[in-house]
Amino acid sequence: MSTATLTRTPAATQERGRRPRRPGRGVLTIAGFLLPALVLFVLLVIVPIVVAGYTSMFKWNGFGLPQNFVGADNFTRAFGDPIFLGDLRRGGILIVLSLVLQLPASLALAMLLNQNLRGRAVYRLIFFAPYVLSEVTTAVLFMMVFSPGQGLGDTISSILGATGGAAFADPDTVLYALFLVISWKYFGFHMILYLAARQNIPRELTEAASTDGANPWQIFRHVTLPLLGPTIRISIFLSVIGTLQLFDMVWVMTSGGPIHGSETMAVTMFQYGFRRFEVGYASAISIVMFGLSLIFALFYQRLVMRRDVEGALTTRGVQR
Amino acid sequence: MSRPTPAGVRVRHLSLHVVSIMIGAVIIVPVLFGVLGGFKDNGQLATKPLALPDPWHPENYTGILTSSVFWRQLFNSTFIAVATTLVVVGTAAMAAFIFARFAFRGREALFTFFSIGLMFPFAVAILPLFILLRSLDLLDNPFGVILPQAAFGLPVTIVILRGFFRTIPGEIEEAATLDGCGAFGFFWRILLPMARPALATVSVLAIVSSWNNFMLPLVVFTDQSWWTLPVGVQAFQGQYVADTARILAYVTLSMVPALAFYAIAERQLIGGLAGGVKG
Numbered sequence: 001m002s003t004a005t006l007t008r009t010p011a012a013t014q015e016r017g018r019r020p021r022r023p024g025r026g027v028l029t030i031a032g033f034l035l036p037a038l039v040l041f042v043l044l045v046i047v048p049i050v051v052a053g054y055t056s057m058f059k060w061n062g063f064g065l066p067q068n069f070v071g072a073d074n075f076t077r078a079f080g081d082p083i084f085l086g087d088l089r090r091g092g093i094l095i096v097l098s099l100v101l102q103l104p105a106s107l108a109l110a111m112l113l114n115q116n117l118r119g120r121a122v123y124r125l126i127f128f129a130p131y132v133l134s135e136v137t138t139a140v141l142f143m144m145v146f147s148p149g150q151g152l153g154d155t156i157s158s159i160l161g162a163t164g165g166a167a168f169a170d171p172d173t174v175l176y177a178l179f180l181v182i183s184w185k186y187f188g189f190h191m192i193l194y195l196a197a198r199q200n201i202p203r204e205l206t207e208a209a210s211t212d213g214a215n216p217w218q219i220f221r222h223v224t225l226p227l228l229g230p231t232i233r234i235s236i237f238l239s240v241i242g243t244l245q246l247f248d249m250v251w252v253m254t255s256g257g258p259i260h261g262s263e264t265m266a267v268t269m270f271q272y273g274f275r276r277f278e279v280g281y282a283s284a285i286s287i288v289m290f291g292l293s294l295i296f297a298l299f300y301q302r303l304v305m306r307r308d309v310e311g312a313l314t315t316r317g318v319q320r
Numbered sequence: 321m322s323r324p325t326p327a328g329v330r331v332r333h334l335s336l337h338v339v340s341i342m343i344g345a346v347i348i349v350p351v352l353f354g355v356l357g358g359f360k361d362n363g364q365l366a367t368k369p370l371a372l373p374d375p376w377h378p379e380n381y382t383g384i385l386t387s388s389v390f391w392r393q394l395f396n397s398t399f400i401a402v403a404t405t406l407v408v409v410g411t412a413a414m415a416a417f418i419f420a421r422f423a424f425r426g427r428e429a430l431f432t433f434f435s436i437g438l439m440f441p442f443a444v445a446i447l448p449l450f451i452l453l454r455s456l457d458l459l460d461n462p463f464g465v466i467l468p469q470a471a472f473g474l475p476v477t478i479v480i481l482r483g484f485f486r487t488i489p490g491e492i493e494e495a496a497t498l499d500g501c502g503a504f505g506f507f508w509r510i511l512l513p514m515a516r517p518a519l520a521t522v523s524v525l526a527i528v529s530s531w532n533n534f535m536l537p538l539v540v541f542t543d544q545s546w547w548t549l550p551v552g553v554q555a556f557q558g559q560y561v562a563d564t565a566r567i568l569a570y571v572t573l574s575m576v577p578a579l580a581f582y583a584i585a586e587r588q589l590i591g592g593l594a595g596g597v598k599g
Binding site: 115133188192 | 437579
């Protein structure tokens, strides 16, 4: 927990009471400073999402105005569509894998790197590097690694049990191969979050526990882990939201194949919207994506992040 | 707990190094495979994918570096990233200034309105955005990518900057006002210069996310001359499907600017992510 958390309220409330009105703080100033951001945000973020909600109720090819109103048909169609239901299932699998494998591994690594180890900065630099590569670059690189005949990819493919020796060509293994690539790219990001939070924990706390006779595991379990709570919860949040919206990597590597084995909601949406020109149906899928993210965010915030007064993604009073 | 002996520390450190090096290898080996693969011919890649190139073939690299396609994409990516950053940081700084230092009814509601945008991915809005850009005649126009990217970058930038602006003491603003400084003068001549570290952080975040963006340039640019590196890499891979060595050379070259930027801006990037996410 940062100390900034404690100083939150005064900054906001004092400002109001203490100061006399000063020139140049009127409505015009406020409007003038806010307007550019507001126009940009409303026109290019809010309006498109509202429009997507509107067009999701039409059968529409994206040209001219939508006229063929079909109500909720696109949504019932989606929830009866094995591909879309498969998207949900595959998204669920990826989320579970991230939560039980990728994030705990990142946490363990962050704890290791927190020690006074010579060369720690170099390790950190390397572990985080994949995060700055684009998903597209990563995807193409790994397609080459996994193309049949490349010793490395072949070995991993056979460990995953792919028939024919190519993990990305087998619908049964493609999702797990995808998960490996996702983890390769993102574990360093989560590790950095944990590491930064770990370094904010005052030394005195762990030292005191150690003086009281706690062993390293007990210190981790009862001192470090609870103090890392807020960061862990945000990292889980980002991981889940990111997985729900996964597109670039899948589109480049497999376009969702083989036989929809790696397809995600965003890929299905893109296929219908930009390849088959069923814009109404594609809009419905993007609205479901949005809805799932929103519902998850609200519930998560209510149930899990409630204690973190200042989570970056809470809706109120976000600050450092 | 007994104080660990120097020998115990050494053994523990050794095992930590072993673990770290193994994980480092997992990161580096695929990258190295790409770098070295670009120096091979496809025969070598097929027969001994993991060996050093023998003989070394620089032709793939020189071929890409001497054609204008790669440089054009590099320029496009850079131009779009810089323009996006200027727009998003400029407008977000103005808004964050208001959110941080002005009290008015509805401020928190408006701020919430922006911060909810943290959850909106391009994927949700891409279809109507595409149709909007088409009707505004912004397809195949760099601003068709720059402006939406800036709009989607506003939430995180405003959240981080407002946090920073709030840490600047009110006394400084009062002193400036007494000296005859208006709201804009304070913002431009005092607040922004003082906020340089935070501005650097949000700029780095904006550059990286613009640089890596794929979905939006993919649908906006049908004209190859505007393609950014991610779109170009994907297209190159489609064009030379069977020529693995050449694709690896292209991928490697496209990684170089990102990794170079990371080497320079590591502090801002990591600080920004850790600080920004923490709230």
